[in-house]
Amino acid sequence: MSQNIAEKTASAMSDEERTKFIFNLSTSSSPPTVDVSRIEFLENIILGGMRCVRDGVEFYCANEDKYPDEKTRSGGILALAEVVAIGLEAVSASFSGKTKENSGGSYNATKNVSEFVIRYFPRSYHAFPNILWDSMRNGLIHTGLPKHYSMGDRHIFVSFFLSKSSWGRSTIIKKEQNLYIYINSIELANVFERAVVQYIEDVFGDKGLQNNFINAWQSRETGRTITNSPPYNKEFSSIITICDQGPVQL
Numbered sequence: 001m002s003q004n005i006a007e008k009t010a011s012a013m014s015d016e017e018r019t020k021f022i023f024n025l026s027t028s029s030s031p032p033t034v035d036v037s038r039i040e041f042l043e044n045i046i047l048g049g050m051r052c053v054r055d056g057v058e059f060y061c062a063n064e065d066k067y068p069d070e071k072t073r074s075g076g077i078l079a080l081a082e083v084v085a086i087g088l089e090a091v092s093a094s095f096s097g098k099t100k101e102n103s104g105g106s107y108n109a110t111k112n113v114s115e116f117v118i119r120y121f122p123r124s125y126h127a128f129p130n131i132l133w134d135s136m137r138n139g140l141i142h143t144g145l146p147k148h149y150s151m152g153d154r155h156i157f158v159s160f161f162l163s164k165s166s167w168g169r170s171t172i173i174k175k176e177q178n179l180y181i182y183i184n185s186i187e188l189a190n191v192f193e194r195a196v197v198q199y200i201e202d203v204f205g206d207k208g209l210q211n212n213f214i215n216a217w218q219s220r221e222t223g224r225t226i227t228n229s230p231p232y233n234k235e236f237s238s239i240i241t242i243c244d245q246g247p248v249q250l
Helices: 015-023 038-062 074-096 100-106 109-120 129-143 185-205 207-222 230-243
Strands: 148-151 154-161 171-175 178-184
Touching (some): 038 185, 074 154, 129 154, 178 185, 185 207
Parallel strands (some): 154 178
Antiparallel strands (some): 148 154, 171 178
8 A cells, every 4th residue: 555645754755745745735634724735824824814913903003093992902013923923933843844743852943933034034133033033932922021131231122013114114222231122013024924935935946945844744734633631631521511412602
């Protein structure tokens, strides 16, 4: 019996099999998550989700006076940067081929992101990829606040803001012994978008990137099922009991 393409290692695949795995419609998950190829997932879901948030934020910024209620929206500063952080972790894992599922205890999202940023972000970001990532992933997502860093009596402060004007560029400013990194979340989203688009183009012609992509996706698709975990088993049983009486509206 011939081996399923999805079960082969990247190095064991022929060029045709590698192409099918990456660029053909993915039906390996059960049930399929989305009706797109694995590479299209990055464009349609990762970038598509980011664009939805970014475009909504831009619309709100341009039409803030049209919202008569008094609900605070804060311009989506955190939401946009957080979506970029989520996307960065997913895309950089595909880029490096190293995921939580195939790296054991040595998984290092920071290293993945740093390597991706250095290859695909503008040169001005290459000096601080770890600080950028840590401020978003471990700062904004975990605590709602960006972090600040110190080295002796020197400090680095990171802030996120929104602006579409020409003076609203992301900027690093030195004041006395301290550095202030101001990140325009809209500009960061645009930088991320261009980086991912370029990465996708590179995958088409680079076998090394293709192998990394396959390694990452195979580990994700085989590592999605959590088996016999006590906290989830208890809820599993509760849901089954509830659904025995019919569909449950959430």
